[in-house]
Amino acid sequence: DGGITQSPKYLFRKEGQNVTLSCEQNLNHDAMYWYRQDPGQGLRLIYYSQIVNDFQKGDIAEGYSVSREKKESFPLTVTSAQKNPTAFYLCASSLRTDSYNEQFFGPGTRLTVL
């Protein structure tokens, strides 16, 4: 079955630690995205990538980093510089970044900082 997988489902981190969230897709999509979801605030874009070896900052990129070494994979690292990292993180992909291409979402990773 084609789709997007994210792991782990739940992640706990101590303050000062970096953590990496996994996102893999087998839809052969060029574009991938990371969103952060906070209660009552909808989703906000962290980073996106239109093609392998290329990525761009979104609206709230500070304290995060990404890589896109393979078409299928777009891992997100939450660094210790992120002041308030506790949130629900969603990865998405689309065939391209054209406006009419729908985005498909993974099941999400809930990160909690202890």
Next chain:
Amino acid sequence: GDSVTQMEGPVTLSEEAFLTINCTYTATGYPSLFWYVQYPGEGLQLLLKATKADDKGSNKGFEATYRKETTSFHLEKGSVQVSDSAVYFCALRTPGGSQGNLIFGKGTKLSVKP
């Protein structure tokens, strides 16, 4: 900048009631419009979409019509079920930009009681 405004929730309805969730948008150009649904603890699923004015998106009994004159994309369902309880997000994507990301409303939580 581009934005989406949704009616605030939560919305509580009895089974078989009529549902309307209002969504209005501000955007340059001619955006594509989407409704996504999020069930508890899960990622987002595309519910329906419309890519040009007067298009009607429909799926699973839900409908929304792209109204350019009122910049609206209201979600409706004639008879809701308990299984429709979820958070609903209205979103847009504008053409021509390099970002290609979705801009979301804050979400409307729907609870359907038996």
